[in-house]
Amino acid sequence: MDSKRKIDYENLRAVNNSFLSEYHKKSAEVIEKGWYILGQEVDKFEKEYASYNDIEHCIGVASGLDALILILEGLDLPKGSEVIIPANAYIASIISVIRAGLVPVLVEPDIRNYNLDPEKLSDALTDKTSAVMVVHLYGGMTDMPSVKDFCTSHNLYLIEDCAQAHGARLNDKMSGTWGDAAAFSFYPTKNLGALGDAGAIVTSDEKLATKVRMMRNYGFSKKYYCDYLGYNSRLDELQAAFLRVKLKNLEDINNHKRNLAQIYLNRLNSAYTLPYVSSDVVNVFHIFPIRYEKRDDLRKFLAEHNIGTEIHYPVPPHQQECLKDLYGSFSFPISEEIHSTILSLPISYGHMEADIEYVCKIMNKYIEG
């Protein structure tokens, strides 16, 4: 029976099945209302998501990448100034810095939690540094007290990329509330995922909130009056309506994933490097990454047992084709080590405990024979 068992890495149909009747009701409401972009659903979602995150402002936009670009442009960082960012960041985080006319300065991550290592900040600081961007990868959190102290003492802006950290907390303080502004992605696979592209900015800075609110809509201060050279990065009513449904269930989604993570943490053979668990952090396990030297061989073995896995990410940013001119000659051994050994195991809202027990069994079989 086991030989026929199939565990997909992710199954969005299964994830969204739980919310299907509410989605149908909401989409009928929106369609019949006849107002499809930046309306009451977006307003309500923004208020609800700001309240969930315990922060004053939320501005819905079209994607996580747009949220990052709008923050960087909204803060008016001097063109050509430097933004310190982890070398293993997702490529979109780095793209945002370049698109905003700034220079990413890559620093090695902390090998334990895969996030920016505050110890590396001083070496990266120059008189051109204007900001630090942390990227809370996989559902965990960067050491924010240390990063915040550094930014305060050097007068730098602090931006959080929270695309993988919806609801994550450090010392009971939400991700997204530590710096000047934070970006969220609601890409369908995220813990708070839409049924298409969507994103948001959260901030307690009223001036920034007002500016990015205009910039997402061409730069209009009111209809047809354009104060900034902005973008079309508006959030759809339909996506906002779906997000409102899911937001009510976000704590449940996060708890479910944490529960599945605990099974891995309890069961997996110690030959695997498991995610670092800190008692200060409420990790939301967007991804469950392990590291293993013979990662590709393990992945093949799991595939032969019908277990889907992913690699987040196979190529470090400095080795990406699009960044070769900038960073081709650089070497980041910690980041390279992570990229060559990391493997993401199934950990979806659509998975049951028994699915994860089965993955553990096959993972341990690979080691123990």
Ligand SMILES: Cc1ncc(COP(=O)(O)O)c(C=O)c1O
């Ligand atoms: C860490 C991180 N930053 C930024 C993004 C970009 O978000 P989006 O795909 O919504 O543009 C993602 C999306 O996967 C991400 O994981």
